[in-house]
Every structure is written in structure tokens, then in C-alpha cells.
Amino acid sequence: MTDISRCLADFAAGLHYEDLPTDVVQRTKLLILDTAGIMVRARNDAESTPAMVRAIERLGLATGDCAVPGDVKTYAPSAAALLNGTLAHSLDFDDTHAEASLHSSAPIVPAALAAAEMMGASGKDLIAACVAGYEVQIRLSLALGPTDHYDRGYHPTATCGIFGAVAAAGKLLGMDADQIDSGFGIALSQSAGSMQFLADGAWTKRSHVGQAAQNGLMCAVMALEGFKGPRHAFEGKWGFFHAYAPNADHAKATKDLGTHWETMRLAVKPFPSCRYTHAAMDALQKIMKDEGVTADEVEAVEIGLPMTGMKIVSFPEDAKHNPESVVDGQFSMPFCAAVVLREGTMLWDHYAKHLKNPDTLALTKKVTCVNDPEVEALFPANMAGKATVKTARGTFSVLVNMPKGEPANFMTVAEFRGKFSGLSEPYLGVDGAGRFADAIMGLETQNSVSAVLAAGKPQAQAAE
Numbered sequence: 001m002t003d004i005s006r007c008l009a010d011f012a013a014g015l016h017y018e019d020l021p022t023d024v025v026q027r028t029k030l031l032i033l034d035t036a037g038i039m040v041r042a043r044n045d046a047e048s049t050p051a052m053v054r055a056i057e058r059l060g061l062a063t064g065d066c067a068v069p070g071d072v073k074t075y076a077p078s079a080a081a082l083l084n085g086t087l088a089h090s091l092d093f094d095d096t097h098a099e100a101s102l103h104s105s106a107p108i109v110p111a112a113l114a115a116a117e118m119m120g121a122s123g124k125d126l127i128a129a130c131v132a133g134y135e136v137q138i139r140l141s142l143a144l145g146p147t148d149h150y151d152r153g154y155h156p157t158a159t160c161g162i163f164g165a166v167a168a169a170g171k172l173l174g175m176d177a178d179q180i181d182s183g184f185g186i187a188l189s190q191s192a193g194s195m196q197f198l199a200d201g202a203w204t205k206r207s208h209v210g211q212a213a214q215n216g217l218m219c220a221v222m223a224l225e226g227f228k229g230p231r232h233a234f235e236g237k238w239g240f241f242h243a244y245a246p247n248a249d250h251a252k253a254t255k256d257l258g259t260h261w262e263t264m265r266l267a268v269k270p271f272p273s274c275r276y277t278h279a280a281m282d283a284l285q286k287i288m289k290d291e292g293v294t295a296d297e298v299e300a301v302e303i304g305l306p307m308t309g310m311k312i313v314s315f316p317e318d319a320k321h322n323p324e325s326v327v328d329g330q331f332s333m334p335f336c337a338a339v340v341l342r343e344g345t346m347l348w349d350h351y352a353k354h355l356k357n358p359d360t361l362a363l364t365k366k367v368t369c370v371n372d373p374e375v376e377a378l379f380p381a382n383m384a385g386k387a388t389v390k391t392a393r394g395t396f397s398v399l400v401n402m403p404k405g406e407p408a409n410f411m412t413v414a415e416f417r418g419k420f421s422g423l424s425e426p427y428l429g430v431d432g433a434g435r436f437a438d439a440i441m442g443l444e445t446q447n448s449v450s451a452v453l454a455a456g457k458p459q460a461q462a463a464e
Contacts, residue, residue, distance in 0.1 A: 002235065002250060004234045004250060004253045005181055005184050005185070005233045005234050005235065005239075006177065006231075007254045007257065008163075008184070008253065008254065009167075009177040009184060010177045011135065012136060012171055012177075012180050013177040015131065016128055020127070020128065021261070027266070028127050029440060029443050029444075030413070031105050031266060032127075032440055032443065033441060034095060034105070035106065036424075036436065037419060037423040037424045038093050039087040039088055039456075040070035040423060040428060040436075040456060041070070041091060041348065041424065042086075042090035042091050043069065043070035044427045045426075046091065046206075048207075052086055052210075056079045056083060061076040061078065064080070065117060066080035066081075066114050067113075067117065067457070068080055069084070069436070069456035069457075070424070070456060070457075070458060071458075072457055072458060078114070081214040083110075083210065084109070084110030084113060084213065085106055085110040085111070085209050085210030085211070085212060085214065086206045086210030088109065088110060089107075089205065089206045091348055092269075092273055093272035093348065093423075094106045095268050096266070096269065097138050097141070097266050098267060098381065098383045098406065099146075099265070100156065102137070102155075102157040103157040103209070104157075104164070104263075105266075107133075107157060107164060107165050107209050107216065108168050109168075110165075111165035111166075111168050111169045111216045111217045112129045112130050112171075112172060113449065115168070115169040115220070116129070117450050117453070119173060120450070121172050122446060123442075123443030123446035123447075123449060123452065124443070124444050125171075125172055125449075126443060126449050128171060129168040129169070131263050132171045133164035134266065135164075135167075135257065135262055136164045136166075136167040137160045137164025138160075138263075138265075138266075139252060139254070140240070141156040142249075142262075143241065143250055143252040143253040144156065144240075146308070146380070147308050148247060149244060149245045150195065150308065153194055153196065154195065155193035155209075156193075157209055158208040159193045161209060161212040161213070161216070162187045162191050162215050162219070163184055163191070163240075165212055165215070165216020166183040166187050167180060169217045169220040173221065180220070180223070181233075182223040182228055182231075183219045183220045183229060184229065185230040185231060185232075186229035187219040187233070188229070188239065191244070192208060197327065198312065198331060201325035201326075201328040202327065203327065205327065234253065264407060267405045267406040267410075269405055271336070271345075272330070272347070272348045272351075273330045273331075273336045273346060274312060275383055275403075276306075276308075276312055276333070277336040277337075277385075278385070278403040279382075279400040279402075280304070280333065280337065280385035280387045281336055281337065282400045282403050282404055283387035283398040283399065284389070284398075287396045288340075288344060290396075291389075291396045293341075293396060294341075295338075295341040295342045295363060298363065298389055298391060300366050300390040301341070301367040301387065301390070302367075303367060303370070303385065304369075304370055304374070304387075304388070305370070305371065305375055306376050307376060309333075310369060313369070317368075317369075320335070320369075321334050321364050328355075333369050334364040334365070335355075337364075338354070338360050338361075338367060342354070372386050374386065382406070383406070384402070384403075385400055385403070413441075420437050421433050421434075428456065432458070432459065436455040436456045439455045440452060
């Protein structure tokens with residue numbers, strides 16, 4: 001039996017900034033920038049945030065030295081990890097890995113930020129720690145087989161994310177491989193994340209990612225202080241692979257570790273909705289641009305998806321045609337399609353505008369989803385999608401096999417900064433948002449992560 005847990009622990013403990021290729025460093029800074037902008041907006045504009053903040057305050061955790069972007073207050077390290085992790089996933093605007101079918105930065109960057117502030121770490125330290133976390137988390141999901149994992153009701157962003165958080169936090173805490181291995185073992189008892197939120201639009205998809213960040217940090221600190229976790233956390237008889245998926249491929253967890261960087265396969269989102277909706281939204285934009293199609297002339301829309309995506313964004317059909325909350329809308333392909341047809345794009349602010357709009361909801365009911373064989377053939381390597389729009393003057397169809405933001409169709413630095421500015425400027429101001437972005441993009445020159453995060457404080461706190 002290969003000791004996968006120890007192999008991943010050795011990798012995390014031994015990884016240094018100087019080991020990272022230049023493109024991995026640059027990509028990681030962009031991913032951190034992307035995450036920070038989402039945190040700022042979600043701290044001030046996500047409907048689930050006030051309840052989370054009140055809970056943290058009631059627990060006595062709203063005192064400490066760890067920052068939350070977009071917030072004038074500071075928190076205890078565990079609370080900062082919890083809140084930042086929840087914020088990073090609250091808009092469903094965060095990065096994704098197509099084959100692993102998960103989000104990476106949301107559980108990992110928050111745990112790393114808290115640990116970095118605890119230790120007075122540098123920007124280089126933060127970059128290396130995040131890469132360690134990304135590589136561990138993504139590889140675990142690849143080994144599980146994300147479709148099997150989803151079918152059991154688990155959300156791999158959280159279930160695998162806690163182990164990535166252990167790796168990232170452990171790296172910043174100066175833990176050796178034995179300690180990180182023990183941290184993995186402790187985290188095995190905390191790995192959770194249920195897909196039940198899809199049934200009624202609950203907020204737990206956000207919170208269990210935050211809890212993965214918080215618990216990963218706490219498990220790492222426990223191991224640092226000598227608390228013993230079981231060995232063989234992943235491959236053991238009652239370990240992660242055996243308990244969370246029926247047909248795990250253990251070899252994928254360590255294949256080409258340290259030479260092939262899964263971090264470079266992370267994609268970013270131009271739209272604040274489930275990644276499975278994006279290729280079809282790109283296809284609709286192309287039809288509108290090339291054929292001049294407008295929402296008013298649409299008679300019917302057929303969206304082609306892979307079956308894994310169908311289960312998340314098109315079933316049950318009645319619920320997806322009648323979204324009531326932001327979460328409902330984020331996971332409704334018909335709603336996302338209707339918004340794009342009406343607006344030409346989809347922004348975070350469009351949820352408030354369209355969820356109760358009768359014209360948008362009427363258009364939503366013209367959208368049907370099918371398991372398209374061309375799209376299925378491209379999955380899981382690509383989150384492809386197809387859109388077919390029927391009008392009185394003709395039927396138009398486009399297949400997009402590589403949605404915008406995927407590694408082979410990546411956003412430019414200017415596009416990243418534009419997304420960041422759009423999310424953060426309402427709360428940081430134009431100058432403040434620019435300073436925060438500049439600090440993150442110069443992370444490798446920063447001696448203090450705390451100084452970087454200080455640039456993310458607003459001049460005045462928005463009302464909760």
C-alpha cells in the first residue's frame with residue numbers, strides 16, 4: 001500500500017517558493033487577487049454574511065488580529081478563516097478545476113491568510129503555501145472520482161478542501177512532514193460538505209467551504225502542538241478514499257507530484273454562477289453577437305450539458321424554472337440563460353434585478369436542458385456546453401468546448417483587474433481597490449501578508 005498521506009505531507013513540507021515555476025507564481029497571484037475581490041463584495045453584499053458575522057460575534061471570536069478583506073474589524077484566526085472561506089464561496093464566482101469538479105481558492109486561501117498573519121509570513125511564503133494546498137486538494141478529488149463523490153452527496157470543494165487547508169496552513173506554520181501527516185489524520189474526522197443545499201437554496205454550500213478553511217487551520221495547529229492524528233488518512237482501511245467514493249484511483253493523488261502543476265489547470269469565472277452553466281452562456285453570447293438574436297424573439301432554447309452538470313443545474317426541472325433565491329439562481333441553467341439573453345452578460349447585481357422579474361421568469365420557462373452527446377464526450381476534461389436558440393427567422397446553435405476562463409482560454413491580467421475592480425470598488429473606492437490589487441500582484445516583494453491585507457480595509461464599514 002502506497003503511503004499517499006505521507007507522500008502528500010512530504011510534498012507540502014518540502015515545497016518552497018524557489019521551487020515554483022514562474023508561470024505557477026504568476027497564476028497563483030491572480031487566483032489570490034480573484035478571491036480577494038470576491039471576499040470584499042461578499043463581506044458587504046451577500047445575504048448570508050450578516051448572520052455569519054453575528055454568530056462569530058456571539059461566540060466571542062470577533063476579537064483578534066486577522067483581517068477580512070472589505071471589513072474594518074479583525075478576528076481570531078479561526079474566525080477569519082471561517083468568514084473568509086464563506087465569503088470566498090458566497091457569490092459562486094470563485095475559481096474551478098474542471099476535471100476535479102471543485103473550487104480551490106475558497107477553502108485554501110483563507111486558511112493560508114490566517115496562518116500567514118499568525119506567523120508574520122511574507123508574500124512568497126503565502127504563494128508557496130497556496131500552491132501546496134491547491135495541489136493536495138485537487139489531486140484528492142481526481143483520485144476520488146468527482147462524479148462518484150457527488151453521487152454520494154458530497155461537495156469535493158469542502159471535503160477535499162480541508163486537506164488542502166491543512167497543507168497550506170501547515171506550510172506557513174513551519175510544520176514538518178510528520179506534523180502535516182498528523183494534521184491530515186485529524187482532518188479526516190472533519191471532512192464534510194453535503195449537497196443537500198440544492199434542495200432548497202440553503203446557504204450551507206458557502207459555510208461548509210468556510211468550515212473547511214477553519215477546520216483545516218485548526219487541525220494543523222492541533223498537530224503542530226503535538227495532538228496525534230491517525231496515519232494513512234487517505235488510503236487506510238477506514239480512510240478518505242474508502243469512505244467517500246466507491247472506486248477511488250489512488251495513483252492519481254500523487255502522479256507527477258511536484259513536476260506537473262494542477263494549479264495551472266484552475267479556471268476562473270467571468271460569471272457568478274455554477275461553472276457548469278458557463279459554456280452554454282458563452283454560446284448564447286456568441287449567438288446574440290453573430291446572429292443579432294434578442295430576448296424578445298426567442299421561441300425556445302435548448303441547452304446541452306454533461307450529465308454531471310445536468311444533475312446540478314437542470315434537475316429538478318420545475319425548481320430550476322422557478323428560482324426563488326440567489327442560490328437557486330446560481331444553480332439554475334434556465335435562469336442563467338434567461339439573464340444572458342436579456343442582459344447580454346451576467347453580473348452579481350443581476351440576481352437582485354431578475355429573480356423576481358416576470359419577464360425573466362417567463363423566458364426561463366422557455367429553456368430546456370438535455371444531455372448532449374457532443375458535450376458529454378468532451379467531459380470531464382472540459383466543462384463544455386451547447387446552446388440552440390429557436391426564433392421565427394431561424395434556429396441557431398453553438399457548441400463551446402472551452403468556456404472563457406479555462407486555462408486554454410484564460411482571462412487576461414486586465415480582465416482579472418476589471419473583475420476585481422467591479423467587485424471591490426463600491427466598498428474600497430477606486431484608489432483603495434487599486435492599492436489592494438497592486439499589493440496582491442506584487443506579493444513576491446511583500447515582507448508581510450498583514451500589510452497586504454491592510455490595504456483591503458474599507459474607509460467606512462457598510463451596514464450589516
